[in-house]
Amino acid sequence: KAGVTQTPRYLIKTRGQQVTLSCSPISGHRSVSWYQQTPGQGLQFLFEYFSETQRNKGNFPGRFSGRQFSNSRSEMNVSTLELGDSALYLCASSHSTLRVTDTQYFGPGTRLTVL
Amino acid sequence: QQQVKQSPQSLIVQKGGISIINCAYENTAFDYFPWYQQFPGKGPALLIAIRPDVSEKKEGRFTISFNKSAKQFSLHIMDSQPGDSATYFCAASRKTRYSGGGADGLTFGKGTHLIIQP
Numbered sequence: 330k331a332g333v334t335q336t337p338r339y340l341i342k343t344r345g346q347q348v349t350l351s352c353s354p355i356s357g358h359r360s361v362s363w364y365q366q367t368p369g370q371g372l373q374f375l376f377e378y379f380s381e382t383q384r385n386k387g388n389f390p391g392r393f394s395g396r397q398f399s400n401s402r403s404e405m406n407v408s409t410l411e412l413g414d415s416a417l418y419l420c421a422s423s424h425s426t427l428r429v430t431d432t433q434y435f436g437p438g439t440r441l442t443v444l
Numbered sequence: 445q446q447q448v449k450q451s452p453q454s455l456i457v458q459k460g461g462i463s464i465i466n467c468a469y470e471n472t473a474f475d476y477f478p479w480y481q482q483f484p485g486k487g488p489a490l491l492i493a494i495r496p497d498v499s500e501k502k503e504g505r506f507t508i509s510f511n512k513s514a515k516q517f518s519l520h521i522m523d524s525q526p527g528d529s530a531t532y533f534c535a536a537s538r539k540t541r542y543s544g545g546g547a548d549g550l551t552f553g554k555g556t557h558l559i560i561q562p
Contacts, residue, residue, distance in 0.1 A: 374549025
């Protein structure tokens with residue numbers, strides 16, 4: 330079974346621009362979560378989508394948004410990019426996370442650099 | 445506020461030795477504690493996980509010890525091998541506060557960079 334795939338793998342943008350990242354979950358997985366990984370703050374939860382609805386969210390400004398499509402694929406959008414948005418953005422999929430023990434499988438991430 | 449504190453930040457262990465990484469949490473609502481392993485250029489991968497009703501869980505060379513009263517848990521890697529060199533993250537999760545159901549996102553520790561010297 331193919332793992333979680335994320336595109337693009339690398340991205341360079343300038344301040345003020347917006348960016349869209351894509352995630353394809355493992356086949357059959359309906360939940361997609363997004364995390365930001367930086368050297369200073371570590372791994373931080375952004376939000377989670379299930380059945381095309383945002384079900385949970387972390388502590389990030391409204392510039393960070395996302396959506397999920399009927400095939401469970403998800404996109405994450407960051408508007409008005411700031412230098413501090415430079416990070417590795419990770420997508421994780423799981424069957425449903427209706428159970429707290431549902432394993433989250435991570436993709437390789439998208440490395441975003443904001444200049 | 446850092447809800448899961450992980451130590452040490454980096455660790456060097458000789459091949460065949462025992463690697464020990466510790467984590468402490470503050471929120472008693474957490475009820476699932478996974479450990480993730482991350483290699484350079486890869487996303488984190490689940491290594492082993494434990495619920496608070498169990499004090500220890502062992503899978504191969506990896507063992508989680510859990511102390512609910514102290515709100516601490518640790519990962520022990522027995523017979524450490526050079527291939528174990530990676531960054532390890534402890535994490536915690538709980539049932540969601542939102543009405544949609546499911547679990548809150550994972551709260552991660554800051555990570556431990558483990559190097560196993562041959």
